[in-house]
Amino acid sequence: MSTPSAPTSPGPSVPPVPVRAARPARRFVRRPWRLAAEASALIVAVVVAFPLYWMVLSAFKPAGEIESSEPRPWTLSPSLDSFRRVFQQEEFGRYFVNSVVVAVSVVVVSALIAFLAATAVTRFRFRFRTTLLIMFLAAQMVPVEALAIPLFFLMRDFGQLNTLGSLILPHIAFSLPFAIWMLRGFVKAVPEALEEAAYIDGASRARFLWQILFPLVFPGLVATSVFSFISAWNDFLFAKSFIISDTSQSTLPMALLVFYKPDDTDWGGVMAASTVMTVPVLVFFVLVQRRLVSGLGGAVKD
């Protein structure tokens, strides 16, 4: 959120205008209260960030410090041992690549399909349009997990078990309804006049779609992609159920669980692998966070 920089500081930059003299009620916060509020905001921020800090810290701690009964919130001798263990694990690099392949395929394919569908439902009036929209909304509620059973048989019948396809295909389907719903706001925001102007200038429908509308909606597509990216990247259930015998097709969550054994967990390894898995999502999130929030508004909106 880039908001924090400006809004509530009433700021000297605002020229004194008589009408604005009475500030909104929420700005009538007395000083001690505001200090208390700010202190608690900072404390909450520390608490919320602590698990992530602990994860990264533990990933860099040498083995002796992790398995110590006096855990300290710092380390004086950071080491890369845990990361080394993670990356030396048989096929970790391969799992990472697999995860990337799955996530990127899902993002690209579902973004294109959702863009077309969102254009159809916002730019045209046709029979069953409202019905379709309600169905897209309802489809978001379907418990993906419950469908693991029939999907398992479907993938088996198409010989897709133990392939990345068995992870990609379902995630495309499950991310579509939300993506379409969210993209509608972005497509709607492109003025009708632009479309009319394009047709008057002799552009074909396809040309308008790909050369005018697509670039304009692209930021929205990126925001939408975060959600399909996350759902595909985080997928645990399908990876566990559909990749049963061919571990060369496994993805990161499975690799992470290798280090995790109920009685004898290699916490350093788990934390290092968790860090490796979390960082790409964090980066993606930070890159698109602005769009994300405005996109959420759009999705929630209408």
Added chain:
Amino acid sequence: MRRATEPAASGPARGADAAADAPAVPVPVPGARTGASAGPGAGPAKRSRGGSPGRPSRPGGTGASAGRARRGSGGWTPWLYLAPALVVLAGLLVYPIYQLGLISFLEYTQAQVSGGEPTTFQGLGNYAALFGDGEFWRVLLATVLFAAACVVSTLAVGCALAVLLTRVRAVPRLALVLAALGAWATPAITGSTVWLFLFDPDFGPVNRVLGLGDHSWTYGRFSAFALVLLEVVWCSFPFVMVTVYAGIRAVPSEVLEAAALDGASQWRVWRSVLAPMLRPILVVVTLQSVIWDFKIFTQIYVMTNGGGIAQQNLVLNVYAYQKAFASSEYSLGSAIGVVMLLILLAVTLVYLRLLRRQGEEL
């Protein structure tokens, strides 16, 4: 819905142009900045800025749709655009749902899967077996209570922090928002392992700080559920916080000024002005939370190691998974899936009704 959530889009954009915008237009003219100003970069954020403050009452939305209706149906074009989506959804969503229902009426175990025995139609036999099983009711109750606890805690934390965000200056706000974004972005599985590690009886910092010795959080039924709940709240409150905060920020300041000029107390402003204006947003985040928390799988599966000691921490999703993939009772697993589907369908219908009542234009 429209009015209060639309500004949610405008929240972030506000920082950029609020200063320039506000003094110039003390009483915003509806539509003054709509339409043409929605340039490529600004997209929906800019557009809604123009629309929202001007219409504090009810969302119109008629202007835009009238224009679209005029442009006609486009014949087969919309269906052409929709075709890929419909094909994918039909094949990978609708058909599996049909299959799920079908399997739940069959006798379908390992023998049938491997082709050793023919599948037989069971009618409601699987459901009878399921409903006759005390464990199912125990799991169902646990699922509902656990989801309810998650929803209530998430909403309470999210809303409280959203209000807190409006009371603080830039630096603490940035800190809190960044921390929340981090929690939001963390994958469910890594979040689960990290929280498990934090509460680890041997090496976790929490037990040290609280002086609990080697108390195991995952041993007891309630403490295990409580631990999962903490993780769930941690990773899902940011959505509520960010959305509600954007909603509060988007309430036109004129409305609050008017209330303040009329001598309304802070509490009165909250109760009579902000609460009603935020209601649509609250409905959305509540229902989203219900839907998410009812379907929790990864956290329970990882943190309680597949359902807890003696299955004490099972929720419906994990129960269905265990039935189907661990004990090869695919038909029973499917029946549980159907029950979940029906419960969520009911929630969805409530959702749609509420949207309708708010005058949503689809």
